[in-house]
Amino acid sequence: MGTIPRQMLINRVTITFAVILALIVGWNAYVAANNDGVLTGQVVDSGGRAVGGAKVTITARTVAHDLEIGSIVSGDDGVFRFEKHGQYNLVLTAEKDGVGKSAPRHIRLYFRNQDFALETPLVLSTGSTNAQGS
Amino acid sequence: MAIAAQGTSAGRTAGRAGGARSWWTLRRRRALFLFVLLAPSLIIFLLYRLIPLGWNIVLSFEHWSLAKPARFAGLYHYEEMFLYDDVFWEALRNTLYFMLSAVAGIVLAIGLAVLVNARIRGRNVYRTIIFMSYPLMVVAVGIIWRWIYDEKTGLINYALRSVGLIDQPIAFLESFSTALLAIMVAAVWQIIGLYMIIIITGMKSIPGHLYEAASIDGANRWQQFYRITLPLLRPSIFLCLMIGIIMSFTSFDLVFVMTNGGPGHATELLITYIYKTAFNVSKLDYAAALTVFTFFMFLILALVINRFSGGEAGQVEISE
Amino acid sequence: MRSRNADWPVHLILIPVSILMLVPFYWVLKTSITGENIFAYPPSILPSDPHLFNYVEAWYSIPFATYFINSILVVFLAIVANILIDAAAGYALTFHFRGKRLIMLIYLSCMMIPFQATIIPAYLITVNLGLVNTLLGIALPHFSHIILIFIFKASFDALPRSLPEAARMDGVPEWRILLQVMLPLARPAIATSVVLTFIWSWNDFLWPLIVVRDDDVSTLPLGLARFLSYFEDTTAALYAFVVMALVPGILVFFLAQRQFIEGLTAGARKG
Known part of the structure; x- marks a missing residue:
């Protein structure tokens, strides 16, 4: 029994x-290459202008509960x-005093x-809150 | 032939060389070989079939728990079982009902087998589709059917309400009248493919010339079915019946996941009751008595079925 | 023979039947990928806004990987053990020896003892062996199946007697004859063993339920039931879990359908 029979190699x-x-x-290779936990996006106001100094909060969402993880400015x-956000299911909210x-x-x-990079920016507004897609 | 010599490796080597002076005669070597071959399986069955059977029987006549040593109990547990345990009787009744679903399933399967066995295009596809439900994880099947029977968004309620057959949704798995039936439907869905395959296998072994001879004699297709096919399918049908009976004794997974015996004990089977008695309430001795009864009831049923099928179903006289 | 035109009544019945048989598959698949709220009435027939995030949730909400690997390990142990033990026993039964009748009787009567009739003592034995809450404890009762022993026996019986005889003449030791001469020729029996053992151990629920205490020794059916009891009707991830649990079984079924059916009907063909 030298080589492996051909039939064994090429059967379904x-x-x-x-x-x-x-x-x-x-x-797994794909995951390893893309799992640095880098989550980027932009905050704008209702006029479309970039808003600096806005607090962006990450909340982890599980079946049982929502848990605030952290925030960044x-x-x-x-x-x-x-970086290293550690989540697979999360909610982002941004706010800045005075802007919304x-x-x-x-x-x-x-x-x-x-x-993950947000496709559309987070829009600060003081008025109605329409849920936006990502 | 065999002159006394110790069974050392030296003696073994001498034996292999064909020595008449070795303890390891061919006969002995063969016996050892056979023993080694048979031992593992025999040990497994001893451990997990034979000893448990005996242990159950002994345990059923004792008062025993993990904490206390055994005390002889005589017929105490059996008395409790038959005279005082309503749940037992309900479980027994439900188990017997369950067997009826086997009958329904077999009838349907015979019909399917006739259709699928016909020489039509795509017969293998049909066979695969119908049989696909059998090798599935029963826990998963139970969850799927639970979802289908869901009161609010289940498929069945949705369908019935959409066509206007009912106004209010029916809680199939929570109502005393429909719960067991609902589980039986799921069980039949899963097993009907196996019945069909067994019957098709039986049909394939019916010699074709019987049908030809009958055709020549003027018998139409229905007559051929009733006079040739059905009688010759007797062994297959009884095999299916056996499997159905076994199923009613072993459908723990399905019931556990769908209703866990509820509502009340409306879907409690003997096996679920045994499990609960043994492992939820830790009444191992009583559970053993339940098991003994269940097993012997199953055995008697199996032997009766066997007797019915083994009788005339064997050979068919073909006089040409 | 019948003409093709007379086939349509058969199809007329079989097509709806097939659809009925397939509905549960479709429904669980649709529930697992649909984007709607599955707990709202009415449900949609087609998946709306399909997505795979339920699968992500099922993977992370519960140690799916652990359950999966445990199942694989148990199944692997059972398959290897079955091939070795059942082929050995089946081969032994091709010889004539004193007490063969008795052994056959033992096997046949063990066939009449369903596993469910043994759970209590089997559990106690497992405790005594120190195998509670271990993968080996789960796998051990699955190490041998009588129907497979008879399948191997039939397979070996069908081989010409001259083969092992010739090897014996050449002085090949018996165990080698089994392993290198007979077993390779019983490949269909091995395939049937693999498939049947896989299906039986993969789907097994009651025994792991009895034997296992901790999550990290649980197998897939156990994990699935646990997921159901934790999360019940709160998430669609349950149905993603169901789909993931079914896929290996379906895969094995399709790969080896013929061997599976042949193994199961071995009893039907005898009687």
């Missing part, structure tokens, strides 16, 4: 296992950046600490 069982293994490895250009509060932004990720 082995191929299935190989594909599954490849998917697992591939997925947006820079002069309105951009904020979290943003509607809560619910973000769901595919894995913990996934790097």
Whole structure:
């Protein structure tokens, strides 16, 4: 019994296992490359101007409860950046005294600490709060 | 032949060389070999089948718990079981009802088998689709059906309300009248594929020339079915019946996940009651008595079924 | 033979039946990916705004990976043990020896003892063996199945007697004959063993429920039931969990459907 018989290599069982293994490895590689937990976005006011110094809060959302994790302050250009956020299901809110509060932004990720950049900025307003998508 | 010599490795080597002077004769070696081959499985069955059976029987006649040593109890537990335990009787009744679902399932399966066995295109696809439910995790199946039966957003309530058959949703799994039936439907859904496969296998072993001969004699398809197919399917049908009976004794997973015996004890089966008595309330001795009764009832039923099928179903006289 | 045109009544019945049989699959799949609130009435027939986040939630809300790996380990142990033990026993039964009748009788009568009739003493035995709350304790009762022993026996019986005889003449020791001559030729029996053992141990719920205490030794069915009892009707992640738990079983079924069916109907063909 020297070499592995050909039939054993190319039957659907082995191929299935190989594909599954490849998917697992591939997925884990992707996750490893993108799990620094970097969450970035921008805060603007209702006129679209960047708002610096706004407090952006992360809240972790689980089936049981919501738990506030931490907050960060947006820079002069309105951009904020979290690192190692550690979540897969979270809510972002931004507020600044005098300017207003943003509607809560619910973000769901595919894995913990996934790097994510907000597609639309968080809009501070003093008036109605319409839930925005991400 | 065998002159006394110790069974040392030296002796073994000499034996292998064909020595007549070794303790390890061919016969002995073969016996040892067979023993080694059979031992593991026998140990497993001894540990997990035979000893438990005996232990259950002994335990059922004792007062015993993990804390206290055993005391002889005679028929105490059996007395409690038959005379004072309403839950036991309800569980017994439910288990027997459950067996009825086997009958319904088998009838349906025979119909399906006839259709799927017909020489039509895609027969394998149909067979796979119908059989696909069988190898599934029963816990998962229970959760799926629980969701389908959901009072608020379940599929069945939705369908019934949409067509206007009912106004108010029915809480299938919480109502005394429908809970057991609902579970039986789920059970049949899962097992009908197996019944069908068994019956198809039985059908395939019916010699084709019987049908040809009958056709020549002028029998139409229905007559052929009743006179040839059904009688010759007897062993398969009884095998399905056995499986159905076994199912009613073993459907712990489904009941546990869907209703856990509720509402009240409306869906309590003997097996769920045994589990609860043994592991929730820790009345191991009483549970053992329940188990003994359940097992022997199952055994008697199985033997009766076997007797019915083993009788005439064996051979068919074919006079050509 | 019948003409193709007469087939349509059969399809007319079988298609709705097939749809009925498939509905539960579809419904759980749809529930797991739909974006709507699944606890609001009326439910939508098609998944609206499908997303995969329920799967993410199921993965993280409960130690899914642990359950999965435990199940794999138990199944692996059971499969290897079954192949070795059942093939050995099946091979032994191809010989004629004194007491063969008795042994066969023991096996056949053990077949009549369903596992559910043994749970209490089996638990006590497991306690005495010190195997409570261990993966080995879960797997051990699954190490051998009688129907597989008979399948191996039939498989070996079907091989020509000359084969092992010739090897014996050549002085090959018996255990080698089994492992290197007979077993490789019983590949269908091995495949059937693998599939049946997989399905039986993968789906097993009652025994792990009895034997296991801690989460980190739990298998998938146990984890699923636990998820149900913790979160019940609060999250759609439950149904994502269900789908994830079903996929391996379905996969194995499709890969080895023929062996699965042949193994199951081995009893049907005999009687």
